[in-house]
Amino acid sequence: MNMGSLYLSENRIDNLKQRSKRCVCSYCGGPLTLRRIIFNDVEDARVEIFCDSCDRIEFGVEPEIYSSASNFVDNLEFNYFEGLDRNEKTRKMNISKVCEILAWGCKNMGLTNRGGFCVPVNMAQSDWAECLMMKSADIDTEKTFEEMVEEIACRPL
Numbered sequence: 001m002n003m004g005s006l007y008l009s010e011n012r013i014d015n016l017k018q019r020s021k022r023c024v025c026s027y028c029g030g031p032l033t034l035r036r037i038i039f040n041d042v043e044d045a046r047v048e049i050f051c052d053s054c055d056r057i058e059f060g061v062e063p064e065i066y067s068s069a070s071n072f073v074d075n076l077e078f079n080y081f082e083g084l085d086r087n088e089k090t091r092k093m094n095i096s097k098v099c100e101i102l103a104w105g106c107k108n109m110g111l112t113n114r115g116g117f118c119v120p121v122n123m124a125q126s127d128w129a130e131c132l133m134m135k136s137a138d139i140d141t142e143k144t145f146e147e148m149v150e151e152i153a154c155r156p157l
């Protein structure tokens with residue numbers, strides 16, 4: 001191995017190390033670990049980022065992007081996989097798909113680089129808590145918005 005490729009592989013491992021500390025799994029949002037994966041036909045074991053809870057190799061995504069993607073899937077009922085049943089697995093697949101789109105967009109707009117976000121991020125989580133999602137069939141046009149909010153808030157869970 002010459003010095004150039006040695007530098008590149010150390011650089012890669014360093015980058016993966018930082019990602020595993022900073023990022024979360026794009027499927028479950030859980031923590032990531034570095035794992036040495038041994039292939040029979042290759043002398044060097046490859047180091048990859050791994051999600052233990054999903055048991056898969058995972059590149060990882062910035063936690064803010066995961067949080068935004070899961071909010072989008074849960075609140076706007078986004079479904080990329082139309083032919084598949086809606087369950088926890090497809091929910092994770094949808095979140096991962098939105099993570100991919102958001103991560104690409106952030107990188108494309110220069111908001112992220114190899115070190116993560118390079119601009120201050122304000123997640124404004126409370127916006128979602130105050131956001132009310134209703135099906136159009138449930139909307140009573142005779143009532144004011146405030147009356148509907150009050151009615152929903154008084155409903156037993």
Ligand SMILES: [Zn+2]
Nearest residue numbers: 025028051054
């Ligand atoms: Zn996971």
